[in-house]
Amino acid sequence: MATIPNEELLKRIGEKFGEQVTLVGEPYGLLTVETGREQIIDLLTFLKTDAALRFIFLTDITAIHYPEQEKQIGIIYHLHSLTTNTRIRIKVFLVDGDVHIPTATVLWEGANWMERETYDFFGVIFDGHPDLRRILNVDDMTAFPMRKEFPLEDPNRVDKKDYFFGR
Amino acid sequence: MQNHPVYTDNDPQNELSTLNLGPTHPATHGVFQNVLQLDGERIVSGVSTIGYIHRAFEKIAEHRPFYQITPLTDRLNYCSSPINNMGWHMTVEKLLGITTPKRVDYLRVIVMELARISDHIVCNGVLGVDTGAFTGFLYMMEYREAIYEIYEEVCGSRLTTNIGRIGGFERNFNSIAFAKLRKFLVDFPKTLKEFESLFNRNRIFVDRTKDVAAVTAEDALSYSWTGPILRATGVDYDVRAMNPYSSYEDFDFEVPVGTNGDVYSRFLVRNEEMWQSMRIIEQALVKLEKEPSDIFHADVPEFYLPPKEEVYNNMEALIYHFKIVMGEIPTPNTEVYHSVEGANGELGFYLVNDGGRSPYRLHFRRPSFINYQMYAPMSRGMLLSDAIINMSSLNVIAGELDA
16 A cells, blocks of 8 residues: 555644644644653554554654753654555654653553663653653663653762873 | 563462673674573563664754765664665765766665675674584675775774765775675675575574474564564565665665564575675666766765865865854755665665754664564463574574664
8 A cells, every 4th residue: 555645644634633733733744643641551552553544663762851841751653554554643742740751662662671771761650651761771760761850970980080191 | 770671470389580681792793682581491571672782873964964964874783874864974974965967876885785785794704603603704794894894995994984975975986896796796606605504404403493482473563563574474575676876776685574473584585685686686787787887976066075185275175164064054944854775774864954054853663672572471381492593594683672
């Protein structure tokens, strides 16, 4: 089957969700929509199970941090419809301090580690996740290192002080 | 340090034994830890612990200009670094709207397919070693060396290649590179044929691999598997065919698929992919003859570093050199997702740019990370020795797993 044009895909989503899903843009042809956490599982389920769309493949889940925005944390889903070769990007923005979102593991087993990674680096709590632990960082770490306020290097380290280098 | 969770509630009599497979174990080919609960030789449950070589590439990338991120991608799947390098270059080129000349595309295809072959050589060779056959591995390893020598002629390094630049290559391919490539294309098929006749119908090998760790297409898709292990289950998803990049649409090749997703199918799919890769390289060499032989990069002086002698002697080159190094060239404020078919699956780059010299956010969709998460669940009920060859056949590379 041929690729679904973005206008048609947006129309299909609009018929079902109306104002709850808004268009962000089409950077480089990839349809990007935004929704709220109340609808996210409904939207993912619709996209996955709709007979004409069939976005059965979860490419990726990740997050992004915008410290200046009111809703600081964005969770980003990339889906792929293998039968029509269409991709879609879905964003959900959350207020820092209340970063709860329902888990996508009810739809895809593969979401498990992707969500653990997102939790590990951004502190996003995926409600209903079977095993939400840190995955790449050590278990007793307290910070969420991919947030912008986390420095690249440990500010307390002393081995790079100028006086060691005669400066 | 918290204790790693081990399921003990199913063992009231304390009859099961716990085995720490890894983090360093000769049978795991990398830093993988699995805490397994064993009933005799059979695995009852397992928990994977990863992250032992996590190096925070995504965080580092937020502080590096685009062209300095290439060496970071080297260290993802270090068995096929050029694919990562070029995937990254193509992501940036997509962001900046750079179109590369056909000759650059074909040269990239040659290097990427060589990388795919070298990755499959290691994976299938090691799978043979894990089933007790060292010979095939030694035969094949000679040709990984031949491929590394071609890399050396092209870019100067072997394992972590940092090959190419944004816009093309840092230098043209020399005649020795082409000579070595042609020699490789003549010699390697004989050895691959020999390798296949050693294994494909070898009774011991088939008994050890057939119906071991068989995965259905539904499970594989639910776990977001990509690459040869997905194709071994019968799903013909290959990024090269579905979303062609670097002029893959110009080439005639087949996407081999397996039938029942077991270790044996994965082995056969990888072998066939090597034949297809050689087909692609041969076509690329023919296509290259029609292209002007002095073009090896796109004409984008704003992003392609000029040669050093020009920087010293040419005013414009000096200006561009300064601008590139200081990051003074505006870039689009947008986001882009680009994926390439890595040797073990869809390697994606999700780049969010804010117009500066380095990415605002860069996320690697790493196939090893996503493919590996089925390992512990699928090991349940498996013999320990089967779990070992299952791990080899997944072709999970620790550097990519932990990023």
